[in-house]
Amino acid sequence: MTESIQQKCNLKDLTRTELVAMLAGMGKERFRADQIITWLYRHRVKNIGEMTNLSRFFRQQLNEVAAIELLECRAIEIAADGTEKFLFQLFDGSCIESVLIPEQKRLTLCISTQVGCRQGCRFCVTGQQGFNRNLKVGEIVDQVIQVQKHADRLQRRISNIVFMGMGEPLDNFAALVKAIEILKYDDGLDFSSRRITVSTCGLVPQIGELGAMVDISLAISLNATDDETRSRLMPINRRYNLKTLLTACQQLPLKRSSRITFEYILLKDINDSLDDASRLVRLLKPLKSKINLIPFNEHPDLPFYRPSKERISAFQAVLLDSGLTSIIRKSKGADISAACGQLRGKVGRSN
Ligand code: SF4
Numbered sequence: 001m002t003e004s005i006q007q008k009c010n011l012k013d014l015t016r017t018e019l020v021a022m023l024a025g026m027g028k029e030r031f032r033a034d035q036i037i038t039w040l041y042r043h044r045v046k047n048i049g050e051m052t053n054l055s056r057f058f059r060q061q062l063n064e065v066a067a068i069e070l071l072e073c074r075a076i077e078i079a080a081d082g083t084e085k086f087l088f089q090l091f092d093g094s095c096i097e098s099v100l101i102p103e104q105k106r107l108t109l110c111i112s113t114q115v116g117c118r119q120g121c122r123f124c125v126t127g128q129q130g131f132n133r134n135l136k137v138g139e140i141v142d143q144v145i146q147v148q149k150h151a152d153r154l155q156r157r158i159s160n161i162v163f164m165g166m167g168e169p170l171d172n173f174a175a176l177v178k179a180i181e182i183l184k185y186d187d188g189l190d191f192s193s194r195r196i197t198v199s200t201c202g203l204v205p206q207i208g209e210l211g212a213m214v215d216i217s218l219a220i221s222l223n224a225t226d227d228e229t230r231s232r233l234m235p236i237n238r239r240y241n242l243k244t245l246l247t248a249c250q251q252l253p254l255k256r257s258s259r260i261t262f263e264y265i266l267l268k269d270i271n272d273s274l275d276d277a278s279r280l281v282r283l284l285k286p287l288k289s290k291i292n293l294i295p296f297n298e299h300p301d302l303p304f305y306r307p308s309k310e311r312i313s314a315f316q317a318v319l320l321d322s323g324l325t326s327i328i329r330k331s332k333g334a335d336i337s338a339a340c341g342q343l344r345g346k347v348g349r350s351n
Contacts, residue, residue: 010068022066035051035054037188041185074089080335081332084150094132097112098147099343100150109144109147111143111163113165114132119236121236137175160196161191162219169199170203176210177210197218200218203240204244223263227242259325261290262292292326294329
């Protein structure tokens with residue numbers, strides 16, 4: 001991106017209310033904000049000049065203070081199962097990844113919220129990279145726009161958004177909430193709440209805040225059934241232990257039909273015993289939950305292994321026998337390092 005664009009405001013960073021306020025400062029009517037939102041998210045224009053129902057003079061005025069920032073797609077990798085991984089370059093040279101997962105009835109896009117991550121989960125490649133910076137609102141939303149442009153060619157529409165890519169979404173809270181608001185505009189991208197899922201490693205204060213502010217699906221990355229193991233795998237557990245986390249989940253205002261998804265990465269000889277399964281039942285029985293079991297995707301940089309199929313099935317059987325809902329999630333895109341916990345992107349400047 002050019003220096004001049006960096007000095008201007010990126011229109012995709014603004015919610016409708018913020019856009020209305022900015023335009024009011026230019027003496028423009030409220031409905032102009034609606035027009036701009038339609039151009040940005042329905043027509044997905046690349047520059048202000050394409051907004052042809054705004055007068056030429058207004059477009060010139062707008063161009064002086066604002067711009068449309070676009071993520072630059074540097075690479076697309078396609079896995080044998082059809083999963084596609086997008087490498088996007090940001091204005092500062094950092095790169096992030098987004099993953100498009102095609103299924104018969106859904107087309108799910110997994111998006112990133114940070115460059116790197118500061119949570120340091122031991123089983124996650126992103127977590128081993130360290131943290132560079134939060135993504136801005138427009139950088140979060142533009143992942144959806146750019147990938148949808150790609151999906152247009154396949155004549156498919158992204159049906160679900162999951163905030164499970166690089167970074168801890170709740171650690172970039174303000175931008176997350178604004179990005180969700182923008183994704184839901186019915187004159188824009190028009191995603192309904194039930195098609196948006198935010199996954200967190202367990203930032204307890206923000207879980208409560210998010211539950212009070214937006215109506216979306218929540219996923220908790222749990223991965224252990226005792227504090228000692230969880231703290232070893234996920235440093236966040238030293239701040240908010242299992243009891244604190246699960247109490248916060250219990251207090252969330254959930255609609256009658258909705259349940260919290262608990263993600264449980266199965267790691268050989270670490271958290272995959274039948275005792276673990278029984279403890280998981282005891283922990284989650286009081287909650288409205290469903291459990292996604294995710295057999296670990298082995299990676300040369302990580303010191304963990306995937307349990308055998310028999311062990312995974314035996315673990316799930318304990319959950320099912322107790323009446324809990326549980327699925328074993330098929331690994332998608334592992335051959336291109338696009339599976340859960342394998343995203344790397346690039347931290348820092350590229351030359
Ligand atoms: S699992 Fe999520 S929260 Fe943990 S290090 Fe990886 S990206 Fe960060």
